[in-house]
Amino acid sequence: MTRSIASWLNEACEQLRQCDDNFRRDAETLLSWVLGKNRVYLFTWPEKMLTQEQENKLAESLVRRLKGEPVAYIIGEQEFWSMPFYVNRHTLIPRPDTEVIVEQALKHLPPDSRVLDLGTGSGAIALAVAKERRDCRIDAVDFSEQAIEQATKNRDRHCLENVSIYQSHWYQSVSGSFDLIVSNPPYIDAEDEHLSKGGLSYEPYSALVAEDNGLADIQHIVNEGQKYLNRHSWLMVEHGWQQKDAVQDIFIKAGYHRVTSVQDYGGNDRVTLGQNSE
Ligand SMILES: C[S@@+](CC[C@H](N)C(=O)[O-])C[C@H]1O[C@@H](n2cnc3c(N)ncnc32)[C@H](O)[C@@H]1O
Incomplete structure (x- = not known):
């Protein structure tokens, strides 16, 4: 069973808040990355359902983040001087x-x-x-x-x-x-x-x-x-x-x-x- 964008975000924030000061931003970054969309999309289409493939990729990313791995390594990218860098x-x-x-x-x-x-x-x-x-x-x-x-x-x-x-x-x-x-x-x-x-x-x-x-x-x-x-x-x-x-x-x-x-x-x-x- 898959969830909507809003529901995945809520649940991810609940899990991440115990170990991550930037839990909301990190959850949004992971979701944007998996969907291949920017943040605005998440708030424009909160009811949109995730595919099973997206759910699986998000589950794997969340486990990595919960273990402490920086989001930049999970998504392979970090912004610096307003430029995206592969890392x-x-x-x-x-x-x-x-x-x-x-x-x-x-x-x-x-x-x-x-x-x-x-x-x-x-x-x-x-x-x-x-x-x-x-x-x-x-x-x-x-x-x-x-x-x-x-x-x-x-x-x-x-x-x-x-x-x-x-x-x-x-x-x-x-x-x-x-x-x-x-x-x-x-x-x-x-x-x-x-x-x-x-x-x-x-x-x-x-x-x-x-x-x-x-x-x-x-x-x-x-x-x-x-x-x-x-x-x-x-x-x-x-x-x-x-x-x-x-x-x-x-x-x-x-x-x-x-x-x-x-x-x-x-x-x-x-x-x-x-x-x-x-
Ligand atoms: C603190 S990181 C800085 C990376 C990048 N300049 C930045 O600011 O994000 C230090 C860098 O120095 C490199 N480094 C360490 N020892 C070195 C050496 N002996 N010669 C050349 N580069 C070295 C590391 O591989 C690493 O990429």
């Missing part, structure tokens, strides 16, 4: 807070620039910048083959021909110099208790965790950065909300000028940037 278990789900680094990049980009995005994952930062600035050429790298595959699919989906995506262990396969380097590297400490909780446990460990209290990758990116930056060009990294002082220290010790940090929309220190002194 899977090999790529971090792009976060709204990461839009702060995109805003800072756009603010510091001279015309016809060359940009490097280190640890591109789904390609979120690189492709958002590329969309806004078609005059710029962007290199987006990641050491994960699966991330490169996903970022390439996203680039092709958005027809952004100004982005080159390739595999590299940080700067290892990168050549030339850049007018801006951006990175959202792994920055969580291996002992952080949040890693085993909620959605984080579904995301790739290598995208989240770094040695030295989460600072090892940031340290490497900042220390090596000046070799790849043009004169007076900027490097910016995303970091944890409690890492501002440590990250500023890394920039200053490495010899960057005008080191400063920017907060995310929740008022947490999120991005630190510095200018190449040479």
Whole structure:
């Protein structure tokens, strides 16, 4: 027996409300995805009956969500910078807070620039910048083959021909110099208790965790950065909300000028940037 749209939504909300703060939005997203329709459709046609196939797919999705799997992995997609991105278990789900680094990049980009995005994952930062600035050429790298595959699919989906995506262990396969380097590297400490909780446990460990209290990758990116930056060009990294002082220290010790940090929309220190002194 199948149910109507309204009845499935009510029952799904009842089940999800115990474990999911965004239970209504998540139930609607799953239903929209299975029906291949937008949210407006759900409220325009509440009495419409689901097919058995739709019921089965929804039942399977609901079980996955109830176990804690993020909706983005279930539906294979996440919106970032008002652009849809394909995501899977090999790529971090792009976060709204990461839009702060995109805003800072756009603010510091001279015309016809060359940009490097280190640890591109789904390609979120690189492709958002590329969309806004078609005059710029962007290199987006990641050491994960699966991330490169996903970022390439996203680039092709958005027809952004100004982005080159390739595999590299940080700067290892990168050549030339850049007018801006951006990175959202792994920055969580291996002992952080949040890693085993909620959605984080579904995301790739290598995208989240770094040695030295989460600072090892940031340290490497900042220390090596000046070799790849043009004169007076900027490097910016995303970091944890409690890492501002440590990250500023890394920039200053490495010899960057005008080191400063920017907060995310929740008022947490999120991005630190510095200018190449040479
Ligand atoms: C926090 S995720 C950021 C993904 C994406 N930039 C975003 O903001 O959604 C960090 C990314 O760095 C990549 N990464 C980790 N270690 C790396 C390394 N040694 N070289 C290159 N990329 C690396 C991971 O595969 C992952 O895609």
